[in-house]
Amino acid sequence: MTRRFQPSGLALAGAVLIASALIGPASAHVTVQPADASADSYAQLIFTVPHGCNGSATKALRVKLPDGILSAKPQMKPGWQVEIKTRKLDAAVAGPHGKTVSDVVDEVDWRGGPLPDNLYDTFGLVVRLPDKAGQVLYFPAVQECEQGVERWIEIPTTGRSADQLRAPAPAVRLKAKSP
Numbered sequence: 001m002t003r004r005f006q007p008s009g010l011a012l013a014g015a016v017l018i019a020s021a022l023i024g025p026a027s028a029h030v031t032v033q034p035a036d037a038s039a040d041s042y043a044q045l046i047f048t049v050p051h052g053c054n055g056s057a058t059k060a061l062r063v064k065l066p067d068g069i070l071s072a073k074p075q076m077k078p079g080w081q082v083e084i085k086t087r088k089l090d091a092a093v094a095g096p097h098g099k100t101v102s103d104v105v106d107e108v109d110w111r112g113g114p115l116p117d118n119l120y121d122t123f124g125l126v127v128r129l130p131d132k133a134g135q136v137l138y139f140p141a142v143q144e145c146e147q148g149v150e151r152w153i154e155i156p157t158t159g160r161s162a163d164q165l166r167a168p169a170p171a172v173r174l175k176a177k178s179p
């Protein structure tokens with residue numbers, strides 16, 4: 001006599017938990033970590049591309065930098081070309097290490113891969129964060145795929161949260177620098 005496997009409630013709950021943990025991150029959007037970082041300090045920001053555009057492989061990630069970032073260095077990634085686009089500041093400012101900064105990184109583009117939809121990848125950016133504790137910095141990101149484009153560029157208006165947006169821009173909240 002073959003006994004049919006009757007999953008108990010607990011086993012079922014366990015399976016759902018595992019499934020949601022597996023599905024959760026994969027269906028997340030293009031995000032950046034850490035979500036909080038110290039103002040007026042260096043940080044390594046990690047942009048995660050957890051899926052393609054409706055199943056199509058990713059061939060480029062373009063990240064726009066917010067105002068106030070006086071130094072930025074993207075990660076070298078085998079199989080990807082990196083383009084750094086700069087812009088001139090209206091007026092030169094005092095930057096890190098006593099240097100005067102008149103040009104800043106405006107956008108970083110990684111092109112290559114392609115990154116299949118069933119895999120994820122990360123793209124690093126080391127930046128000098130501005131001395132603006134309490135502010136949220138938004139890094140609008142455009143994900144180009146073999147078919148289609150996803151623009152993670154939406155910024156929540158006051159009183160709304162990023163969770164309510166279809167394609168929120170990756171964001172980093174600046175916290176007070178610990179003494």
Ligand SMILES: [Cu+2]
Pocket residue numbers: 026027028029030051
């Ligand atoms: Cu998503």
